Amino acid sequence: MSAGLELKDVTIRFGGLKAVGDLSFSVAPGELVGLIGPNGAGKTTVFNLITGVYTPTSGQIHFEGTPVPGKKPHEITRMGIARTFQNIRLFSSLSVLDNVRAAMMTHLKRGIIHSLSRGPVYHREEAAIEKDAIELLDIFGLANRCDANSKSLNYGDQRRLEIVRALATKPKLLLLDEPAAGMNPSEKDDLMQLIRFIKERYNLAVLLVEHDMKVVMGICQRIAVIEYGCKIAEGTPKEIQCDPRVIEAYLGVTVES
Numbered sequence: 603m604s605a606g607l608e609l610k611d612v613t614i615r616f617g618g619l620k621a622v623g624d625l626s627f628s629v630a631p632g633e634l635v636g637l638i639g640p641n642g643a644g645k646t647t648v649f650n651l652i653t654g655v656y657t658p659t660s661g662q663i664h665f666e667g668t669p670v671p672g673k674k675p676h677e678i679t680r681m682g683i684a685r686t687f688q689n690i691r692l693f694s695s696l697s698v699l700d701n702v703r704a705a706m707m708t709h710l711k712r713g714i715i716h717s718l719s720r721g722p723v724y725h726r727e728e729a730a731i732e733k734d735a736i737e738l739l740d741i742f743g744l745a746n747r748c749d750a751n752s753k754s755l756n757y758g759d760q761r762r763l764e765i766v767r768a769l770a771t772k773p774k775l776l777l778l779d780e781p782a783a784g785m786n787p788s789e790k791d792d793l794m795q796l797i798r799f800i801k802e803r804y805n806l807a808v809l810l811v812e813h814d815m816k817v818v819m820g821i822c823q824r825i826a827v828i829e830y831g832c833k834i835a836e837g838t839p840k841e842i843q844c845d846p847r848v849i850e851a852y853l854g855v856t857v858e859s
């Protein structure tokens with residue numbers, strides 16, 4: 603069994619619909635892999651399988667050699683897998699900083715006694731959380747919005763905050779579901795740089811679902827293409843852009859990178 607993420611012959615059926623069929627692919631530690639395909643191809647379903655929202659009908663999913671199916675989403679977060687959502691899911695009543703703080707709580711060591719007594723352990727941990735949260739927000743240009751209500755952020759900033767929140771759980775593998783959706787071209791350029799930066803800085807593996815081909819082709823080392831839940835191609839951005847099956851099923855025309 604390899605390190606990183608490995609899917610082997612994964613299938614999930616919803617009644618008569620095979621949303622994902624015999625899908626195999628892997629993401630090595632530190633690798634940036636794209637998962638692309640037409641609308642309804644099964645990309646978000648793959649994320650839901652990896653994060654324990656769905657259990658495969660058959661097949662295997664391992665992360666760092668440990669089986670993922672059967673584990674609860676919060677257990678999978680603790681294994682080192684974090685995700686963002688296609689539809690932004692921030693805590694809309696909380697401030698920007700508190701959204702990140704809440705995500706960081708998944709790694710707290712203190713027990714209920716320390717939490718209730720609010721002694722030195724509690725204060726030390728709170729200070730460390732705040733420092734880490736502000737450092738992360740700073741990387742994403744959001745440190746000056748710490749006290750703002752998260753729903754007051756513009757769309758691009760909310761998408762960035764989603765990524766910060768995922769990073770706050772200290773993942774080894776980050777699943778990004780359409781992070782560039784709704785962003786303008788210059789925000790997309792910034793996002794590409796940020797993804798590259800955090801991958802290096804935090805030694806992350808990234809699995810990216812994204813419809814914007816400039817983003818996908820610009821940053822992914824390897825790309826898997828699915829159609830009707832099945833893999834139709836896998837390769838480098840160059841190989842994918844020239845693959846006749848991918849062009850027919852999805853790209854339509856070759857993409858300028």
Ligand SMILES: Nc1ncnc2c1ncn2[C@@H]1O[C@H](COP(=O)(O)OP(=O)(O)OP(=O)(O)O)[C@@H](O)[C@H]1O
Pocket residue numbers: 616619621639640641642643644645646647648688
């Ligand atoms: N819980 C569910 N019950 C029934 N069908 C589902 C469920 N979840 C997903 N599907 C179906 O599985 C298929 C794949 O959906 P999915 O959302 O994974 O596609 P996608 O590639 O992420 O699409 P998009 O690019 O539009 O986001 C679709 O036909 C969808 O309707």
